[in-house]
Amino acid sequence: MITPRYHREIPQRYRLEAGKCTACGEIHFPPRAVCRKCAGREMETIALPRRGKVLTHTTVWIPPAQFEEQKPYVNAVVELENGVKLTCMVCEAPPDEVTIGTEVELVFRRLQHGPAWEVIQYGYKARVIKA
Amino acid sequence: MHGIVGYGAYVPRFRIKAEQIANQWGADADAFKKGLLLEEKTVPGPDEDTITISVAAARDAVTRAGIDPQLIGACYIGSESHPYAVKPSGTVLIDALGIGPDCHVADFEFACKAGTEAMYVAYSHVKSGEMPYALGIGADTSQGAPGDALEYTASAGGSAFVMGSEGVVAEILHTYSFTSDTPDFWRREGEFYPRHAGRFTGEPAYFHHVLSSCQGILDRSGMKPEDFRYAVFHMPNGKFPLRAGKTMGFTKEQLEQGWVVNLMGNTYSGSSPTGLAACLDEAKPGDNILITSFGSGAGSDSFILRATDRLPEVQGLAPKVRDQLADRRIHLDYGKYVAYRGKIRMNEV
Numbered sequence: 216m217i218t219p220r221y222h223r224e225i226p227q228r229y230r231l232e233a234g235k236c237t238a239c240g241e242i243h244f245p246p247r248a249v250c251r252k253c254a255g256r257e258m259e260t261i262a263l264p265r266r267g268k269v270l271t272h273t274t275v276w277i278p279p280a281q282f283e284e285q286k287p288y289v290n291a292v293v294e295l296e297n298g299v300k301l302t303c304m305v306c307e308a309p310p311d312e313v314t315i316g317t318e319v320e321l322v323f324r325r326l327q328h329g330p331a332w333e334v335i336q337y338g339y340k341a342r343v344i345k346a
Numbered sequence: 347m348h349g350i351v352g353y354g355a356y357v358p359r360f361r362i363k364a365e366q367i368a369n370q371w372g373a374d375a376d377a378f379k380k381g382l383l384l385e386e387k388t389v390p391g392p393d394e395d396t397i398t399i400s401v402a403a404a405r406d407a408v409t410r411a412g413i414d415p416q417l418i419g420a421c422y423i424g425s426e427s428h429p430y431a432v433k434p435s436g437t438v439l440i441d442a443l444g445i446g447p448d449c450h451v452a453d454f455e456f457a458c459k460a461g462t463e464a465m466y467v468a469y470s471h472v473k474s475g476e477m478p479y480a481l482g483i484g485a486d487t488s489q490g491a492p493g494d495a496l497e498y499t500a501s502a503g504g505s506a507f508v509m510g511s512e513g514v515v516a517e518i519l520h521t522y523s524f525t526s527d528t529p530d531f532w533r534r535e536g537e538f539y540p541r542h543a544g545r546f547t548g549e550p551a552y553f554h555h556v557l558s559s560c561q562g563i564l565d566r567s568g569m570k571p572e573d574f575r576y577a578v579f580h581m582p583n584g585k586f587p588l589r590a591g592k593t594m595g596f597t598k599e600q601l602e603q604g605w606v607v608n609l610m611g612n613t614y615s616g617s618s619p620t621g622l623a624a625c626l627d628e629a630k631p632g633d634n635i636l637i638t639s640f641g642s643g644a645g646s647d648s649f650i651l652r653a654t655d656r657l658p659e660v661q662g663l664a665p666k667v668r669d670q671l672a673d674r675r676i677h678l679d680y681g682k683y684v685a686y687r688g689k690i691r692m693n694e695v
Contacts, residue, residue: 229442323401324393330694
């Protein structure tokens with residue numbers, strides 16, 4: 216990920232900031248300029264809840280090179296308490312600890328740290344709170 | 347009244363037992379466990395570093411404080427393992443927690459006492475009336491060279507403290523520092539592992555500074571060891587803090603709640619702050635707590651705190667230290683441990 220894009224995405228990756236359409240209330244994560252539901256163009260910034268549950272998941276055994284040291288790891292679609300769904304890595308968990316319905320919280324982790332000359336990238340991952 | 351208005355601690359889930367390290371290097375595990383009074387230590391996950399540990403601890407500190415993060419006017423992270431040589435850790439933390447940009451941010455270093463430095467400066471800001479709240483953090487993912495005695499103790503974790511004047515849970519009654527140029531432990535630019543001066547790290551370094559700092563704050567406060575419910579001394583291993591406490595006249599009962607090193611290892615800048623957090627988890631209103639840190643190089647910071655009536659209201663708002671130490675540990679073998687700690691030279695991608 217190049218530095219300008221990383222910097223631009225800090226509000227959503229660090230603080231889970233989403234856009235809520237002021238006309239119809241639809242929540243967009245990541246935020247977007249035009250509401251997918253009513254085409255409204257005014258968005259209120261809200262922070263998403265940090266807790267949710269796993270809707271579906273898969274275990275990655277052959278990852279992209281930058282995630283090699285973390286394999287095997289679980290990627291999951293997480294439904295947050297307000298219904299918003301997002302995709303993220305599940306940290307710490309052995310693959311057999313994650314099932315559909317597993318309760319998770321979103322925590323702040325290092326996403327990539329790559330070669331020593333690159334910027335270190337941080338963001339959210341899910342962490343199992345009730346196995 | 348000035349002092350701590352919220353606190354939080356973070357303990358990584360991964361551990362390695364002393365036996366794993368001893369077996370790798372042909373050492374006597376029982377001798378190390380007995381000599382260091384240590385069973386296992388924490389290990390940062392492959393996606394954890396000083397910044398992520400600081401964010402986790404500080405998030406709980408802000409939760410316990412019950413304040414708007416925008417009111418925090420200064421943020422300091424003390425560590426000897428900041429992820430960047432050039433680029434602050436604190437900027438990542440404030441953006442993660444929604445603090446600032448109206449905020450003074452700096453990273454501190456002073457071997458193992460950078461955390462209490464951060465706490466001291468944060469406390470000084472609120473005491474002077476410069477700002478309503480300030481955040482001081484001690485966190486580390488410390489390294490010991492393979493096979494060195496340090497490898498059995500150097501671990502990961504941290505604690506964060508929101509200082510303020512409203513909603514205080516532990517009033518800071520006195521502070522004192524004792525510092526001199528004592529080269530007992532160091533790491534020069536570009537070196538991966540620290541070096542230490544063996545037994546010299548004991549008497550002229552740790553004990554001289556810790557005991558002098560502790561005696562100094564007792565003299566200035568007019569308090570005696572029996573006036574305290576808890577006492578915490580920096581924990582480079584299990585033995586040193588118990589010996590320091592006993593020398594100063596503290597009992598085992600006063601020392602054991604904050605003595606987390608046997609299950610956690612030495613979290614360097616997070617060591618005595620995490621011991622303090624463990625005491626705050628259980629303290630009752632009116633309990634006095636003494637904490638003395640130690641940083642090689644060398645110096646000690648001492649604080650005397652008194653728990654307030656608000657403390658029991660916030661203790662259950664975030665995970666307690668000893669619950670985290672017991673919770674769902676994942677024990678690593680030595681191979682996985684060195685991979686997680688970046689001790690294996692890999693091809694760049």
